[in-house]
Amino acid sequence: MSDQPQVVITDSSVVKLPRGVRLRRDPVRNHMVLLAPERAMALDDIAVVIVQALDGVKSVDVLSQEFSEKFHAPKDQIAQDIKAFLTELSNRRMLEIVQ
Amino acid sequence: MNVALSPVPTPRAPIAAPPPMAMLAELTHRCPLACPYCSNPLDLAKASEELTTEQWIDIFRQAADLGVLHLHLSGGEPAARRDLVELTRAAASFDLYSNLITSGVGLNENRIKDLADVGLDHVQLSIQGSSPISADRVGGYKGGYDRKIAVAGWVRDSGIPLTVNAVCHKQNMDQLDEMLDLAVKLGARRIEIATVQFHGWAERNRRQLMPTKEQVLKANQTVAEASKRLEGTLVIDYVPADHHSTYPKACMGGWGRIGLNVTPTGKVLPCHAAETIPSLIFDYAYKTPLADIWYNGQAFNAYRGDDWMPDLCRSCDRKSIDFGGCRCQAMALAGNAAETDPVCIRSPLRNQLVEKAAEDAAAQPGDFVYRGR
Numbered sequence: 001m002s003d004q005p006q007v008v009i010t011d012s013s014v015v016k017l018p019r020g021v022r023l024r025r026d027p028v029r030n031h032m033v034l035l036a037p038e039r040a041m042a043l044d045d046i047a048v049v050i051v052q053a054l055d056g057v058k059s060v061d062v063l064s065q066e067f068s069e070k071f072h073a074p075k076d077q078i079a080q081d082i083k084a085f086l087t088e089l090s091n092r093r094m095l096e097i098v099q
Numbered sequence: 100m101n102v103a104l105s106p107v108p109t110p111r112a113p114i115a116a117p118p119p120m121a122m123l124a125e126l127t128h129r130c131p132l133a134c135p136y137c138s139n140p141l142d143l144a145k146a147s148e149e150l151t152t153e154q155w156i157d158i159f160r161q162a163a164d165l166g167v168l169h170l171h172l173s174g175g176e177p178a179a180r181r182d183l184v185e186l187t188r189a190a191a192s193f194d195l196y197s198n199l200i201t202s203g204v205g206l207n208e209n210r211i212k213d214l215a216d217v218g219l220d221h222v223q224l225s226i227q228g229s230s231p232i233s234a235d236r237v238g239g240y241k242g243g244y245d246r247k248i249a250v251a252g253w254v255r256d257s258g259i260p261l262t263v264n265a266v267c268h269k270q271n272m273d274q275l276d277e278m279l280d281l282a283v284k285l286g287a288r289r290i291e292i293a294t295v296q297f298h299g300w301a302e303r304n305r306r307q308l309m310p311t312k313e314q315v316l317k318a319n320q321t322v323a324e325a326s327k328r329l330e331g332t333l334v335i336d337y338v339p340a341d342h343h344s345t346y347p348k349a350c351m352g353g354w355g356r357i358g359l360n361v362t363p364t365g366k367v368l369p370c371h372a373a374e375t376i377p378s379l380i381f382d383y384a385y386k387t388p389l390a391d392i393w394y395n396g397q398a399f400n401a402y403r404g405d406d407w408m409p410d411l412c413r414s415c416d417r418k419s420i421d422f423g424g425c426r427c428q429a430m431a432l433a434g435n436a437a438e439t440d441p442v443c444i445r446s447p448l449r450n451q452l453v454e455k456a457a458e459d460a461a462a463q464p465g466d467f468v469y470r471g472r
């Protein structure tokens with residue numbers, strides 16, 4: 001049982017990277033990494049696009065719509081993938097929930 | 100005349116190593132606290148022997164070029180360096196992720212603001228216990244606890260994310276729940292709970308610090324429960340007592356694979372306790388290029404790959420998981436750094452180690468031997 005409600009990412013969630021979590025190029029290993037305290041995660045192209053779009057203004061729903069048009073993929077599927085990825089970041093405290 | 104011609108010894112082919120991910124810069128050994136488990140060596144460097152600002156900045160630049168992503172600014176107490184803000188600014192200019200590992204003593208509101216302004220990414224604040232009396236006794240510094248609470252508040256105000264770091268041992272392990280609560284109260288996103296490791300000063304305090312088996316099992320359970328309860332609030336990174344585990348830890352993620360340490364005088368080490376191994380030769384970062392030290396240094400290549408391993412490890416299916424455990428622990432307990440870590444259940448020395456630990460755990464703790472005092 002948890003006495004602290006876990007953060008749930010929904011279509012209306014608005015999020016951004018908190019201070020202390022940042023995306024940069026790793027020129028030595030030639031990929032993009034997301035850096036957090038004691039953690040470095042190599043991101044694939046899709047994850048990079050998602051992270052770069054987290055502006056603390058657009059909701060998950062709006063982002064899903066945009067990506068669906070951009071990548072010609074079903075919006076539901078994209079929304080699901082984004083929410084799963086963001087939940088993972090949030091559980092690692094690598095995400096700031098703006099709304 | 101009979102001259103024996105011996106072939107020129109071919110240097111052992113350097114083993115392909117990945118570029119390092121992290122560097123721990125021990126900026127100074129000076130520290131107002133005197134924790135009895137401090138990982139600094141018994142022979143502490145003096146202020147006059149420390150590297151200059153320019154030397155450190157040059158090392159940071161080389162580290163970034165080499166592939167280092169995380170730079171840990173540590174000590175001693177890094178705030179004892181007057182140039183801490185300048186060093187942090189330099190780290191940020193090389194795009195290094197900077198982490199300040201501090202006791203909090205020596206920081207004030209303005210200095211934290213300055214650090215935030217120049218781009219410090221993260222602060223890791225140590226706590227020695229969950230109450231002023233118990234914490235200040237372990238740290239050997241009166242008023243330390245209160246200062247930490249204040250520092251945590253200033254860090255939070257600055258927006259820099261905070262991790263709380265606690266070394267747990269016989270005399271504070273029963274306060275684990277309170278320390279977790281404290282971390283949440285201080286606004287930390289993460290807590291690192293590491294069970295004391297018996298190198299350096301801790302080795303001198305075995306009877307004061309060695310937890311009992313019951314304490315360890317209870318701590319494991321407390322952490323497991325808290326990890327669930329606090330998911331999304333507090334990330335818990337826990338290093339359990341290794342002699343109650345079955346296999347050793349991959350110390351440093353494997354020798355010369357993930358990270359390097361630079362001492363206050365510029366000596367480059369594969370791990371903070373590496374100087375306890377007499378056969379290793381260390382290079383200085385102001386004399387030899389860092390890349391050369393990392394890829395070709397004798398100390399770094401000494402325990403890479405599996406050539407050096409005893410048969411027990413070389414033939415073991417876990418050798419790519421734990422790499423035979425901790426070299427410094429093998430040195431301390433088996434008298435040979437190239438032995439299997441005696442913590443391993445497969446080591447013939449394991450029983451002896453567990454017995455010795457049980458004896459120290461049961462012992463009535465005496466006075467702490469404080470670091471450097």
Ligand code: SF4
Binds near residue numbers: 130202
């Ligand atoms: S462990 Fe304690 S004594 Fe050692 S550097 Fe850290 S705060 Fe100072």
Ligand code: SF4
Binds near residue numbers: 418443444
């Ligand atoms: S025998 Fe060596 S490699 Fe195998 S588990 Fe033990 S320490 Fe690790």
